[in-house]
Amino acid sequence: MAYQALYRTWRPQKFSDMVGQEVVTKTLQNTIISHQISHAYLFTGPRGTGKTSAAKIFAKAVNCLHPIDGEPDETCELCLAANQGSLGDIIELDAASNNGVDEIRQIREDVNYAPTQAKYKVYIIDEVHMLSTGAFNALLKTLEEPPANVIFILATTEPQKIPATIISRTQRFDFKRIDAQAAYDRMVYILNERGSSYEEAALRVIAKAADGGMRDALSILDQVLSFGDGRATLENALLVTGSVRQNLLGEYVQAVVAGQTPAALVKVTEVLAAGKDANRFIEDLISYARDLLLYTEAPDLISLVPDDNFDQLAKNSQPATWYEMIDVLNETQQQLRFTNRPSVYLEVLTVKLSQGRTSRQSKNLPVDKISAQPVNDQVALKKTPVQPVSQAKASTRSSIGNEQPDQEKEPVASQQVAQTARQVENGSSVQAVARVQVGEGAAAVFQVLQAATRGDLSRVQTIWAGMVNMLAVPQQAMLNVAKPIAASPEGLVIAFDYDVIRVNAKKDQHLLAKMVQEIRVLSEAKHDRSMVFITSDEWPKLRATYLKDHQVGHQDKPSQPAANDLEAVTESVEPDASVENDTVVTEAEKIFNQDLIETTDD
Structure with a gap:
């Protein structure tokens, strides 16, 4: 059999397999247990958070011959047919390529026919926001007066593009981004089941790079395993994701906080020489500064200290240091979109962070009072005459x-x-x-x-x-x-x-x-x-x-x-x-x- 990607091989088959969506899965299970099944549902949320998987599980569970606490039993003929994709009463439609009025009119005609095998005929319309205005109008009529044995599940990443008349006729479920810890735990489970070796630090890098998407995390993990001959190492994870080592980030932040501009510039040179993306470096710095800020205010929120410098930086710096740094990093991140020479902006950023702390702290003071120089130097400055025109x-x-x-x-x-x-x-x-x-x-x-x-x-x-x-x-x-x-x-x-x-x-x-x-x-x-x-x-x-x-x-x-x-x-x-x-x-x-x-x- 041809190789299947991890996100396909390990796609959830039950609500209990889903990661990070406990509220959604519990509500859907209770709906099935109580037999209060609505005719239309709207699943919204970021990519790779389980919208389509939840729709398939729900379609299988409502048709299961022997459901167990709202879960499909995975043994009846309907569950097996659904897993194999041969159950004709579960229809999946991609609205990105079937967004015209004719396709929706065909659905309006088909819903009048009873299911052939299952109890419900379930239509799963993915990326529903891609439907045209005419298609939405055609779908609206069906949602207003649906047959008793038909269920519509609409999935989208952009609910703001769906007409309010459609949304008001559905039960909306918002899928949230998956926590990095939850993604990490899921990857550990999969690798243990596969018997693959891994480094915990590598999985944490992947979980952070996935940015809340479980599918993205498994896709990156797939790449790392392929690159490392079936072994997930930290070095391979950094190479695949383009991330910067936590130790290097810690050394860079320590240098700029201490005002050691040459040392900080050396670290920037190392990052660029390693071929790292400037935008990715800024994102990693923002994440590192955010972790420092949270660790300073609420240490319990950070379960894992990234490197040896982290604890020392958190203890020796005020919280204002970190959110001021985040502000400067955000400004530079916006500027990088308009330049073909990101290295210049990174170098300017480094000088600004390491030499501009006094300026940022004195932002709200009158200009003539901004000084940290001894009094004698101030007097000398005042006595120095202004140089005439050359x-x-x-x-x-x-x-x-x-x-x-x-x-x-x-x-x-x-x-x-x-x-x-x-x-x-x-x-x-x-x-x-x-x-x-x-x-x-x-x-x-x-x-x-x-x-x-x-x-x-x-x-x-x-x-x-x-x-x-x-x-x-x-x-x-x-x-x-x-x-x-x-x-x-x-x-x-x-x-x-x-x-x-x-x-x-x-x-x-x-x-x-x-x-x-x-x-x-x-x-x-x-x-x-x-x-x-x-x-x-x-x-x-x-x-x-x-x-x-x-x-x-x-x-x-x-x-x-x-x-x-x-x-x-x-x-x-x-x-x-x-x-x-x-x-x-x-x-x-x-x-x-x-x-x-x-x-x-x-």
Whole structure:
């Protein structure tokens, strides 16, 4: 006989064989014992939880000639025929491939005929949510006025797609996900019956990977046995499921909690080198942190300590550590859906977890109070003067064109951007969180434009969406109406569609610090960029003013090649024929993205 998969060979034949659905099976047994059998049932729940198996057992039990406490006796001719699939009065229909009106009309005609052998004619319609609207309407009539000897059992994983008129005419049973311990016990029973050797740790890995589905657990077990020549080992289970060893997870979590970034990054490298999936690694970390949280609050809920580091981590850390870690892991899991380089996000995640704990703990404190540095360091920080604009920028300004008006040369305090501090724990000393200042106005914009290049703008635009996705939802909402419009190696101009949002974003120090840090990391820059916030309405006026102030200088004296040669680092742009000789338009196309240039005739 051809080999059958484990989930088929060990499909439950009685209600007592079913795993994790005690409420459903007990109710169905009592229905048979009391002879209170309804004409229609709806079985709903996740995949692989026993819906179809329960339907088959119920169909067999109601027709059994000698039922025992609501269970089929498995010896009468009807039970044997049902097990062999030769009992014509039990009809299974797959609604995914038979979802038309014609199939349901055929059922409406067939139900009028009495059963040939059994007491009841039972229709099991699997994936019933796949029926068309017309098919549902045709089925509704039969459910309203069913014959006395007909039973319908509808099974689905998506009950929300079934019309309420259908649901209201059925008895609904919700199948729950199967507990990992119950799945583990079932696999132990099957392997013992088969005489196969196994490691308990391997079965626990499989039970967790199955995520509440008994059929999935048996399918994975089948793979592990095939891979290991009939033996279920932990190493084979990890290879088949793509899971990460518990010891490695424990070492990684211990490193990030202790703030040991290099050690944690080494563990990430090991995970990626082993070919593990980034999403699976995040899921395993969430599960590990969840177990730590439960073990900290209610140790009795965790029956098995995963590794040697687990108990020590639970005793030495507060519960807040774990649910904050889970929040960060959930955010990263969402971001992984939009990237082709998951390794970058895992590395950023590792740095964030190991170096950002103080920031997360201080999330609700005023920014000027967020500090764990000694008082002397704080005083030194306050006395340190803000660095003025570099003289290199001034020389660049003089080479591009005429001197700026006095009001544009005046130093503007808002132009100065304090370098975003990284909260790196180093013994008992932690760096203070510097306040991020944002520039605004013409002078701040012009300082960025003096060194602006097309390459810098393109790099920021490339990572902008990824940076926004790494923020909290309220912060994402603010930056969804903003975009970078000019960039230099040291500065960035961001335009907001609404001034009120620009003002709110400027006040949000956590948002600003996050933006500065992520833009530096994702764009692989050597240092932070200062930021200038303006509105989209201001941008055309500031752009026109800047070009006008530099027009005469370019006409009288061509620009000399510089380190940031705009012609070399930007794409060549063909100007419109009507303005081909217009110096202003040509210069604008060199500095800005062509999409931002708009020409009008006065």
